Amino acid sequence: MDSDLTQIEAARKHIITAEMQTVARDEHRDPQWICDSVALGRIVIPANHNHTNLHAHGVGEGLSTKINVNLGVSGDQHNYANEMKKVELADNMHADAIMDLSNCGKTSRFRTSLVQTSPAMIGTVPMYDAIGYLEKPLEDISADDFLDVVRKHAEDGVDFVTIHAGITRAVIDTWLKEKRTLNIVSRGGSLIFAWMKITGNENPFYEHFDELCEILRKYDITISLGDAMRPGCIDDATDQAQISELVQLGELVTRAQENGVQAMVEGPGHVPIDQIEANIKVEKTLCHHAPFYVLGPLVTDVAPGYDHITAAIGGAIAATAGADFLCYVTPSEHLRLPDAQDVRDGIAATQLAAHAADLAKHVPGAKEWDHKMAVARSQFDWDRMFELAIDGDKARSMLEAAPPQEEGTCTMCGQMCAVKTVNETLKRMGLTV
Amino acid sequence: MDSDLTQIEAARKHIITAEMQTVARDEHRDPQWICDSVALGRIVIPANHNHTNLHAHGVGEGLSTKINVNLGVSGDQHNYANEMKKVELADNMHADAIMDLSNCGKTSRFRTSLVQTSPAMIGTVPMYDAIGYLEKPLEDISADDFLDVVRKHAEDGVDFVTIHAGITRAVIDTWLKEKRTLNIVSRGGSLIFAWMKITGNENPFYEHFDELCEILRKYDITISLGDAMRPGCIDDATDQAQISELVQLGELVTRAQENGVQAMVEGPGHVPIDQIEANIKVEKTLCHHAPFYVLGPLVTDVAPGYDHITAAIGGAIAATAGADFLCYVTPSEHLRLPDAQDVRDGIAATQLAAHAADLAKHVPGAKEWDHKMAVARSQFDWDRMFELAIDGDKARSMLEAAPPQEEGTCTMCGQMCAVKTVNETLKRMGLTV
DSSP states (O other), rough: OTTTTTTTHHHTTTOOOOHHHHHHTTTTOHHHHHHHHHHHHHHHHOOOOOOOTTOOEEEETOOOOEEEEOOOSSOOOOOOHHHHHHHHHHHHHHHHSSEEEEOOOOOOOHHHHHHHHHHHHEEHHHHHHHHHHSSSOGGGOOOOHHHHHHHHHHTTTTTEEETTTTOOHHHHHHHHSSSSSOOOHHHHHHHHHHHHHHHOOOOOOHHHHHHHHHHHHHHOOOOEOOOOOOOGGGEEEEEEHHHHHHHHHHHHHHHHHHOOOOEEEEEEEHHHHHHHHHHHHHHHHHHOOOOEEEEEEBHHHHHHHHHHHHHHHHHHHHHHHHHEEEEEETTTTTTTTOHHHHHHHHHHHHHHHHHHHHHOOOOOOHHHHHHHHHHHHHHHOHHHHHHHSTTHHHHHHHHHHHHHHTTTSSSTGGGHHHHHHHHHHHTTTOOOO | OOOOOOHHHHHHOOOOOOHHHHHHHHHOOOOOHHHEEEEEHHHHOOOOTTTTOOOOOOTTTSSOOOOEEEEOSSOOOOOOOHHHHHHHHHTTTTOSEEOOHHHHOOOHHHHHHHHHHHOOEEEEEEEHHHHHHHHHHHOOHHHHHHHHHHHHHTTTTOOOOEEEOOOOOHHHHHHSSOOOOSSOOOOHHHHHHHHHHHHHHHHHHHHHHHHHHHHHHHHHEEEOOHHHOOOOGGGGOOOOHHHHHHHHHHHHHHHHHHHTTTEEEEEEEEEOOHHHHHHHHHHHTTTTTOOOOEEEOBBBBSSSOOOOHHHHHHHHHHHHHHHOOOEEOOOOTTTTOOOOOOOHHHHHHHHHHHHHHHTTTOOTTHHHHHHHHHHHTTTTTTHHHHHHHHHHHHHHHHHHHHHSSSSSSSSTGGGGGGHHHHHHOOOHHTOOO
C-alpha cells in the first residue's frame, strides 16, 4: 500500500490495502465491505508501518471477536525472560493482540523485541513508560514530554496505543460531585489525574490532541481511547463519571478520524450483567460505532482468584451485545502480576468467551468449529477432540490422569456412557448413528 | 409441621411451615409470600421428612439462585472416602444442594451417610442405582422394580429425585424424525430409552406416574423432571426433540402438583448464548412457572478442560433470565470423574455465576456483598477481602506467593497502584477518600 496513507485514509479513497485483503480472507468477508467499514471507522486494522511481521487483524462490527493478552514487568517483578515466555504462550494460543504494560525502568528493549517476535497486534500505554523513559518525577514532566514518549513507542512499531485523553477537568468535576466507592482504578488515568492536580493543567493528551494525532497518523497507529473513569466495582458501574468521559471519548473519535487516525474506545471494567448491553449500545451511539474494546467486564467483585471467570461471563455477554475486542483477565487480577499458568488460564477463558459470542452473533465460520467437536464426541475420537479443543494439551492431560477401564469412554460414566448406550441401541434398531 | 402434608399441600391450606420460615428469613422475604409461591408451585422447598438435619432452601422465582454439586462414584472410580471429602468441601463452600450420582455397586450406605452428614438438599437419580440395587440386567427390570428403587431412595431421606418421565414414545418418534448430532447425552435418559427399546414398553415413570407421586408425596420429595433430550452440543440446541419433551414435562408438573408433590424441571445442556433466554422463557410458560434447574448451559462445545467456565457463562445468563437453580459443571466435564480440585473449581465458578445473576436480578442482599468488597479494596484491607471472597484461601495463597515490596499493594502495579495514587492525590486536595 501507499505508505503515506493510514488504513482509514486509504479506505476513504476506495483503496483496498493488503491488510484489508488479509482481514477479508480470514473473516470470510468481501474485501469491499471491509474497506467500506474501515472508511466509516466501524472497523479498525491496527498496523504500524514499522511492524513488518504483523498478521493484520480487523477489529469491529461484523467481525469475529478479538482477544488481547496483557503482559510486561512491574516494579516488583521485572524478569523479562518470564515475560518473553508469556509472549510465546500468547502466540502459540493464537492471541490476536498483546499489550506490553511494562511500567518500570527502560522498557524499549522488550517492546522492540516483542514487535520483532510477534505477529500479533502490539499495543502499549505510553503513560506507564513516561517516568522510566524520561527519567523525571511526574511533576516535572511537560505535555511535550508525554508526546515524546508516544513518538518513541510509535517508532518502535506498536500498532495501537491506549491514551487516556478523555479524563478532562470537566469530567473530573462531574466525578467529584458524586461519591464513588473506588474512584479511579485505571493506572494510566490515575497518573494523568495526579499530574493534572499537581500542575494545574488540563489533560495533556486532550489539550494537544491534534499533535498527538499527527504522530499516530505518520505510522498508522490506532488510538485506543482509554477509560480512566471505568468503574472498578459494581457500585460505580455506569455512573455519571463513566458516562461523561464516554461522551468526551465520542468527540475524540471524530477528531482522530478527521486527522486520518483509526480509533477505538476502551470500556469497563466492573459491570453487573443487567447493565452490560446498555453499556455497549451507548458506546456505539456516543462513539459513532467505533470498535469497543472492553476489560471484562467483571460481573461481580467478590471472586478474587477467579476473575478470569467473572470476566469471561461479562466478556461473552458484552461481545454478544456488540463489543468487538476483549482484553483478557487472569485469575491473578486484584492479587498479583500473573504467572505463566495465570496467563494460560486467562487466554483460554477469554477465547472461549469470544467464541461463545461469535456463535451467538452468527459470525461466519463460528458454528462449524462446534459441529466438528460434536461429531468427534459422537465417534469417541479423542485425538480429534484434543486437536479441536481450545487447549488440547490440558484436556488430554486431564483424561490421561484418570484412565478408564474401557477404552473410548471416560471415568465420568465408564460403562454407563449415554452416548455409547444410545449408539448401541440405535444400531440394534438398524438405525445409523 | 403436620408431617402428613407436603410443603405444597400445607401452603394450599395457608399453613406457613417451619421450612418456609427458614427460607423467608434467609432470603429477606415475607413468609406469607413464600407460602403463596409454594402453593402456586413457583417455589419448591425440597425437604424429605427423613432428612432431619436439613437446612431448608427455597428454589424458585424471586429467590437467590441456588447451586448443586454433583458427586458419587462411577464404575472406574469407586473410592467413597474421596467422595466424602468432596461432600465436606461442598458443605464448607456453602453449596445449597448435593446430588449423589453414584452409579456402581451398592450405593445405599454412602447415600445414607450423605443425608446424615450434610445440611444441604440431597438429590439422587434412582435410575443410576437400578442395576446395582436390583442386581438384574436392564432387560429384566420391571416398571415395579424401578418404583422400588425410588422407594428405597425416599426412605433413605433424599430431598429431590431426578426422574426422566418425559422421554415418551411420542418424544422419541419426534427425535428420530430429525437428525441430531449427539442424540441423547443424559445418562438416565439413555438407560430409559434402551429399556423402552428392549422391552417395547412405554416410559415406566410416565406410565406409572401417579404411583410414583404417591411414593414422593409420602416423604415430601420434590420431583425434578429430568430432560433426557437435553442438547449435548450446540448443533442440537432448542430442537424438536428437546422442546417436545419440555411440553411433556409441563404436563407432568401439573400432574405432580395435583398429587401433592412439589415439582421442578431440569434444563439444558449445550445452548448458544442467543438461545438461552428463550429456553428459560419457554420453560416458564410450558411448565407453569415451575422452578427451572439447569445444567450449565454450556455456551460452546470447544473448551474441554474449561467447561466450568463455559457453564458459568451460560448459568449466569440463564439465572439472570429466570433460571432458579444451577447444577455445577467442573473442568473435568467430558473428560473424567472430577477430583477434589475440579470440584472446588466447579463450585467457585457456579457460585460466582449465581451471585452475578442475583446482582442482575436485584435479589435482596446481593449488592451489599460487592459493596463490602469494594470498600475493603479502597482501604487495602486484605484480610477483609479474603474474608469476603468466594474462595478466600485461594486468593490469599495467590497474593502470598508473590509478595510485593511495598506492603498494602500487590505485584500487579506496586508503586503504580491506581487506588493508592488517587487516594494520595485526593488527600492532598483536602478531600476525604
